[in-house]
Amino acid sequence: MNIDNKRANGRYYTCGNPFQLDPFKTWAIDSDLEHQVVLEPFAGAKNIPQLINSTHLKCQDWEYFDVEPGAEGIVQRDTLANFPKGFDVCITNPPWLARNSATRRGLPYPDETDYDDLYKYALEKCIVHCPWVAAIIPEAFIRSGLFLKRLCDFISLVPQRENKTNQTSNKRETSSMFEDTEHPVGLALFAPDITSDVRVWRNNLLLGTLSELRQHLPMPSNNRSIVFNDPNGNLGLYAIDNTVSASIRFCPPAELGEYKVRQQCRSITKIGVPWSVDIDMLNSHIATIREKTHDVFLTAFKGLRRDGKYRRRLDWALARSIIEVDHPE
């Protein structure tokens, strides 16, 4: 199947196994998984039940649906238009498709929703109809602010390096959640009742609750006198990690040499700040924020750094608030 056909239905099948992680096991006990008939509304080739079986977790039975079934025993149905009712537990990896990507590629995208990605629409359907929902979704979800009321846990799923050596390339292989993409993914766990906070995990490591982590962010800034992509700016910024380590940093603009600022570029820029900036201080703010928030609020890129973590990007809004912290009175 070609990549555009896969994209049209948001079809990237789950391959890693996030269901062996402790927070999922706790959720499975709380949801009484063992006695439930579980709904898989976007079943694909039934990978999720196989993964759950392989962790030795049990449920009473499964019901499968998909608009384009990829295996026997799946009911053919457009579940976005006609969502199956009467299930207490739903475990899925819904279709993902960014609206702008659909538009660019001429792929269909439902008119009924304003969400910018199909997974948000699909996830909303699951949460509205099922008290307990576990969904594999983009890692960026945790920064969207959506559906937090019943979200109890969010796990950033970082592929674990396997000690398996690829004979031809002689490189160590990394087990990925998907066959076709190494898009950063998370597992979101929802409960029936309103939750007081969201526990955020990296695999089995509890990083903190969302509100605890947010406390380490600087106050948001609207200071428009800080101008990004200013060719004559007095501050440089490498906004994306390199492939080796956490390398996002501010720098003197001269270090960027003849680099031409491009308006659309989100990786390297010059910034006009109407005061004299202390670059070392700004970089120490970045380091502290990264350490205390475990990068939860920085967008992850596909592909891991050499230190086994996702490459991250500092967006302009957070960069602006970091610069503003050192605004002289």
Ligand SMILES: C[S@@+](CC[C@H](N)C(=O)[O-])C[C@H]1O[C@@H](n2cnc3c(N)ncnc32)[C@H](O)[C@@H]1O
């Ligand atoms: C990301 S794949 C995941 C498949 C499976 N859940 C897994 O984890 O391997 C998403 C699936 O959603 C299905 N899908 C897309 N739009 C759908 C719709 N409107 N109704 C039902 N299934 C749909 C696709 O056919 C695809 O099999």
